[in-house]
Amino acid sequence: MPVFCMTLLAISVNSCNSKNEKANDGDAQETYSHNWITPNADGGDCIPVWGHHDGIRIGLAPTGGPRGLLRVYAPYLNLSTDSLKMINFIALEPIISGGDSRGFSELEPSTLDNVRGKRFWSANRADAIEPRSVQDCASGVIEQVNGREALTLYVHSEEFDSGAKVYVRVRFYEDSPYEIELTSYTAEESAPLDNFILTATMGNFARLRNLYLKDGIKSSWVLWPDYRDSNFTPHDYTSVSNMLEDKNGSVYFVAAPNEDDPTAVTYSSDTKEHWKYKGQKATQYWKKLNPSPNLNGLVNGRYAYWASESPIPGGISYENFELKEPFKNGSVFYFGVSPLDPETFIGSIEK
Known part of the structure; x- marks a missing residue:
């Protein structure tokens, strides 16, 4: 050891x-x-x-x-x-x-x-x-x-x-x-x-379903209400102008589960143990200081867990969660996993 x-x-x-x-x-x-x-x-x-x-x-x-x-x-x-x-x-x-x-x-x-x-x-x-x-x-x-x-x-x-x-x-x-x-x-x-x-x-592990934006919540359920395939959905794009901002002009692309208690769900009998969420839920986010006007936030979704036909409890959720902009050497990004609920987290950055 x-x-x-x-x-x-x-x-x-x-x-x-x-x-x-x-x-x-x-x-x-x-x-x-x-x-x-x-x-x-x-x-x-x-x-x-x-x-x-x-x-x-x-x-x-x-x-x-x-x-x-x-x-x-x-x-x-x-x-x-x-x-x-x-x-x-x-x-x-x-x-x-x-x-x-x-x-x-x-x-x-x-x-x-x-x-x-x-x-x-x-x-x-x-x-x-x-x-x-x-x-x-x-x-x-x-x-x-x-x-x-x-x-x-x-x-x-x-x-x-x-x-x-x-x-x-x-x-x-x-x-x-x-x-x-x-x-x-x-x-x-x-x-x-x-x-x-x-x-x-791996957004499906936490079952991320809500994106928090200036104009409200963007839900995976609303984006792909009828999707039942076991592959990825096409990407959905969010422009930088719709991302949350702090007082310094940094932007945040924020995602969180829509469940009060992610441990209180029923899994399909064929769901592998490593997909079962057993901890405190969290708010995940990308942050960009001095963002480019060409910055976008992208998500895609899955109805079934990766490499399986096992349905995700509660339905489709976001899987890939990212920022995309024209490449510039030395671009700085921040990725965070906050133990705060999304409303409290958003309140903290808006202050």
């Missing part, structure tokens, strides 16, 4: 109040913090999870789920006794210039080992573009960013079939325990991009 800065399987280990070294990238620098979860950086096996000690986290394969996805963990929702229970995944989906189709990071086979899903690896630096073993975890860098303590790492992907070569900087701030900053980049050798979409791909 690798040492890891959290309690796993009832084994209590260091909780990141000891030194955090910039392992694997050289130039080791020791810092100290009680705020963060990071992998073991002593050269042994690692559990690739980073984030807040008491808040949101991200992880990479080989923790549970398909390759080619960032795992999003929200242990504060008490989804399971296992802290590695995802609330959502985030996929990387680049569209090359002049192209009309996305790359799908979790579906494209790897050219490195023929496994389905592009290989992701972690690093403490942006230029660590050469593929790494899944057991070669970056420690993450604890630093001060504009007066706020932050944990920063980079997640790189192998090249997509289209020639897109992309990576993201992942950053957590100590005073934003339920939010992740994701900055999108292309490597120098990448094909040029029209778009680089970061999409939250």
Whole structure:
């Protein structure tokens, strides 16, 4: 069992109040913090999870789920006794210039080992573009960013079939325990991009059905009242002009369940156990500072859980949930999972 800065399987280990070294990238620098979860950086096996000690986290394969996805963990929702229970995944989906189709990071086979899903690896630096073993975890860098303590790492992907070569900087701030900053980049050798979409791909787990917009609630039930297929619906678009705003002009694309208690539902007998929601419900959102006028929010829906014919209790819900805009290197997006109900969350951002 690798040492890891959290309690796993009832084994209590260091909780990141000891030194955090910039392992694997050289130039080791020791810092100290009680705020963060990071992998073991002593050269042994690692559990690739980073984030807040008491808040949101991200992880990479080989923790549970398909390759080619960032795992999003929200242990504060008490989804399971296992802290590695995802609330959502985030996929990387680049569209090359002049192209009309996305790359799908979790579906494209790897050219490195023929496994389905592009290989992701972690690093403490942006230029660590050469593929790494899944057991070669970056420690993450604890630093001060504009007066706020932050944990920063980079997640790189192998090249997509289209020639897109992309990576993201992942950053957590100590005073934003339920939010992740994701900055999108292309490597120098990448094909040029029209778009680089970061999409939250597992809205069906939480049964997200309501989008909260300036002109009211947009319901999946209203968008696709008669859809009963087991595939994805077409995308629905929301323009930036209809997204909620805070006083600084940042926009929010907000989704939440429409159920008072998501644990009080009856599942089909063929529903797999991992789809059954057992925790506190939450409000999920994308946020964009200084948004482009060409920014759109996209959702699609599913009537049945992914890779099954098992109907989702209560009917169709949103699955992919994302922001899309013309690509610009270094674009910053925020993804959050708030334990507040949507009305309270919206009230907090409007203040």
